[in-house]
Amino acid sequence: MRIAVVEDDDSVGEALVDALSQVGHAPVRMRRGADLLLGHREVDLVLLDLGLPDDDGMTILRRLRGVSQVPVVVLTARDDERSVVRALRAGADDYVVKPARLGELRARIEVAARRRRDVSGADDQVVESGDIVVDLAARRVDIAGVEIALAPKEFEILAHLVARRGEAVSRQELMDAIWGDAYVAISRSLDVHMTSLRAKLGRPDAIATIRGYGYRWSC
Structure with a gap:
């Protein structure tokens, strides 16, 4: 699965790319929200940090939802309830707080992708x-x-x-x-x-x- 890793912290982004690659995914590293808005058609799922250099991730999420239903898992250090609620209401499929346990993150990615396919009817017979x-x-x-x-x-x-x-x-x-x-x-x-x-x-x-x-x- 092609996964956009939208993360401006190089150490975190590279670790995620390595971990996802090891289990057969094809991660695409993006450092800005604008990169995602331009390239969302090229990926199957998005891992989205909220603290991005060009715009707040919540704004990017709302703009993305205006043009795409690609599954989005928010991966961020923000652990307050208000941020979780806002992200889910803005269209995120899941919300994971850093530091994430890799096994749990992989499972949440799989569930988000499967849920979105089920809702959209994309599982062709x-x-x-x-x-x-x-x-x-x-x-x-x-x-x-x-x-x-x-x-x-x-x-x-x-x-x-x-x-x-x-x-x-x-x-x-x-x-x-x-x-x-x-x-x-x-x-x-x-x-x-x-x-x-x-x-x-x-x-x-x-x-x-x-x-x-x-x-x-x-x-």
Whole structure:
């Protein structure tokens, strides 16, 4: 997922870029609110600091909401209730106070992106990636016009990744979503099904492995 990191503090901004890159996101560093207003069409989610050099982040948020519904997670040192309420009323999807715990921040980013897709209806039932067509409702996969037979769990893995296309999905999330709370006992099953799914797709780069984390649908 392409994430705008709107932060003028270089040490904080670089740390966020590194942390997001390590889990498969594509962070775009921006130092001013004007950069965001000009480049918001190029990103999928915004991490917005409120203390920006060219304008107050709250003003930037209101102006952004006038032209875009891109998910926004405010990440700021302001911890007073008034700032939280103002940001949420101005259109922020979430509000995180610095210093942020990275695991929690990643989770809030994922939830904000998923919530915005659900509200906007952006989760298409038919996803086309080149010559691969995945019909989520019909549980059907066509490659170059030919239907590919997948086992139930193989399709569920594919559907979960395709629905989150471009995002990093952890192994734990995949196992929990498909096998439930028993994922610890069947970790090997994910590897077996993933190997089979990739072979049937015949596209080595369709499902990218994020080392030490999980997978991403990359077509």
